[in-house]
Each structure stands twice: as structure tokens, then as C-alpha cells.
Amino acid sequence: xxxxxxxxxxxxxxxxxxxxxxxxxxxxxxxxxxxxxxxxxxxxxxxxxxxxxxxxxxxxxxxxxxxxxxxxxxxxxxxxxxxxxxxxxxxxxxxxxxxxxxxxxxxxxxxxxxxxxxxxxxxxxxxxxxxxxxxxxxxxxxxxxxxxxxxxxxxxxxxxxxxxxxxxxxxxxxxxxxxxxxxxxxxxxxxxxxxxxxxxxxxxxxxxxxxxxxxxxxxxxxxxxxxxxxxxxxxxxxxxxxxxxxxxxxxxxxxxxxxxxxxxx
Amino acid sequence: xxxxxxxxxxxxxxxxxxxxxxxxxxxxxxxxxxxxxxxxxxxxxxxxxxxxxxxxxxxxxxxxxxxxxxxxxxxxxxxxxxxxxxxxxxxxxxxxxxxxxxxxxxxxxxxxxxxxxxxxxxxxxx
Numbered sequence: 552x553x554x555x556x557x558x559x560x561x562x563x564x565x566x567x568x569x570x571x572x573x574x575x576x577x578x579x580x581x582x583x584x585x586x587x588x589x590x591x592x593x594x595x596x597x598x599x600x601x602x603x604x605x606x607x608x609x610x611x612x613x614x615x616x617x618x619x620x621x622x623x624x625x626x627x628x629x630x631x632x633x634x635x636x637x638x639x640x641x642x643x644x645x646x647x648x649x650x651x652x653x654x655x656x657x658x659x660x661x662x663x664x665x666x667x668x669x670x671x672x673x674x675x676x677x678x679x680x681x682x683x684x685x686x687x688x689x690x691x692x693x694x695x696x697x698x699x700x701x702x703x704x705x706x707x708x709x710x711x712x713x714x715x716x717x718x719x720x721x722x723x724x725x726x727x728x729x730x731x732x733x734x735x736x737x738x739x740x741x742x743x744x745x746x747x748x749x750x751x752x753x754x755x756x757x758x759x760x761x762x763x764x765x766x767x768x769x770x771x772x773x774x775x776x777x778x779x780x781x782x783x784x785x786x787x788x789x790x791x792x793x794x795x796x797x798x799x800x801x802x803x804x805x806x807x808x809x810x811x812x813x814x815x816x
Numbered sequence: 817x818x819x820x821x822x823x824x825x826x827x828x829x830x831x832x833x834x835x836x837x838x839x840x841x842x843x844x845x846x847x848x849x850x851x852x853x854x855x856x857x858x859x860x861x862x863x864x865x866x867x868x869x870x871x872x873x874x875x876x877x878x879x880x881x882x883x884x885x886x887x888x889x890x891x892x893x894x895x896x897x898x899x900x901x902x903x904x905x906x907x908x909x910x911x912x913x914x915x916x917x918x919x920x921x922x923x924x925x926x927x928x929x930x931x932x933x934x935x936x937x938x939x940x941x942x
Contacts (some may be wrong), residue, residue, distance in 0.1 A: 565820050566824060578891075623851050624853040640917065642853075
């Protein structure tokens, strides 16, 4: 890919939903000289900022950002080989997160719908084709599978946000055994605390143990505290919580807050 | 589809149809602004806009600058200090300063379709 242009490499990375950083020297005029370099997560680079030292510094920043859970695009001022300041815009592309919903009940419909409208890759897992079908979940990928098939059919990454809403104790328990030990950063479980405690006791009774950090990513009762009652409201509450976890925010009211957006690290 | 994907797709379409276009990117924000760094808007020669770089305050002006950029072929870095109500006279009150980088989108390329992953594609763009 060495002869491809960095801008084209960026288009490819967006199109193929891969991670990448496009670094652009913010200089006006002389577009033929506009320095630009693209870095893929696999460590390949395309193009140059026109200065080896700048390329190297940009690469270090790109690599660091690509390892963050929620990296932000930003302009940085670097010093080139000649000692001159150069403003470089580091544009980070992170592919859409996945929303993985276990349970295809009627209340999962608005969760899938809103998830898709947020641009999340939305997947519904439920063994019942009568519920888990295109008519009910037109925007979602559907996986017809019970827990025995999870390992084979359900892929979970560090950008997969899991919602457990089977309305079925046994299915929820089997799901929890699978998802809590995955790399998902978020596992929301529908239902009251008492139900969760009952399930976790049953799972532990089977001799399954979880590590502290696996339990820490479990959010139950699920959702932000907005007094949601209807399935549509509950879906908003759940997705608001997912956005907050994803961006590292606390949820709650902005009224009285010092900043709207988190200050960049 | 996410906004980045929409903009990338619009870039591809403009290229395929041979339309000129400019890409505006929010590259720096000080204070408050509706869109953050990385937000993009594509402006084509027919002034069709894809994506958003503000809550509606800047799109028109950026589109005007984009026309010049398409014309001249050189990028422009423009700073909008949005606390200057005078500039807008609308009392929009987005109290932030936003830098927007507006660049011409490379239009033509030679050789095989780059999406087929051919490593020896040569381009006549910048």
C-alpha cells in the first residue's frame, strides 16, 4: 500500500471499518506539498508529513491513541528537524461499536432500533426464530443461537457493549457466564438487584467464579436513572448509559457541571 | 451509518461522478462548540453538504470558503470566534473558538480501482 495516498488510505479504513489515524500538517496554500501521513492499527504507514522527525512523533501519538478505549482527535504542535513548530491534526478513526443484545423480546425492539440509529453495529441473539426475525429487528444482524453455540457464533471485542434481556433466568445465567468472561467493557443486565443476586448465586453455586474486574463491568439494574417506564424510555436509559460508559462520563445532569465534554488527557 | 462513513461515502461518490468537492474538518476547539475535533462536512460543487461541523452556525460560511478552495486548489485554515455576536448578529451564543481546515478533495486517480487493493496504483493527485 506504500504508493497509495494517505487520504485514500483513510477512506479505505473508514470503508472497511478498521482503526486508523490520519495526521495532516495544517498549512495553508501549496497543496502539492501538504504533508500527510496515515497510520493503520497494524503499524503500516502511508505518506509523509515531509519531515522524518514529524513522522516519527506523529506515529508515537497515533500508536498511543489507537490503544486508548475512547481516543479523541486533536491538533498537536510538534517541533520538526529544523526546530520549527508544526501544527498537526491527528484525526482518529474508530469503527462503530457493537451493541450485542441477548433476548429478542418486545422490549428489545426499541433498544435495537435506537442502537442502530446511533450508528452502532447491532446484533440480537436469541434462539427463537419466531421472535428473533427480520420483521421485528430490521436494522439488526440476528443470531439464532442458544448458549451452547455462543462460543462459535457470537464474537465479542473490547468495543462490544452487551445488554442481557432474555426475561428468562436460565438463559440470562448462561449468557452471563459467557459475556462476563469476555473482553466486553460493558454488560448491562435488565431486572432488579434481587434478581441479579439470585442469578449470580446460582452461577457461583455451579462453581463458576468471576474476577473482580469482570464483575465490575456488570451494570445492573441497567440504565441511567431517568425514571424510564415504557420499553422506549428504558431503551433510551440503557443507550444513554452505554454512551456514558463508552466516553468515560458519569451520566446525570449537565446542569451545574463545569464541562460538557471531557477535557482531553 | 456513522457520520465519518457518510462523509467518506460522499467523497467516493463525488469522485466517481467527477464532481469537485472540498472537505471541512474541525481541527481545534477552544471553549464550547457543538461539534468536536474530527467532525467533517463535505461540500461539493453544487453546494450539497454532507455531515455537520457546527450546530448550524458555520455551515453556510464554510460552504462559501469551500467554493474558493475548490477553485484555487489550496487548503484554508479558518478560525471562527463564535463569541463575537457582532459577526453573526444573531445572538447564537455558541461561546467557543473553532478552527476549521478546508481542503480540496483529490478528484482524479489513474490506474486500477484502488479498492481492489492493488499496491501499484498511481495517482495524479496530491
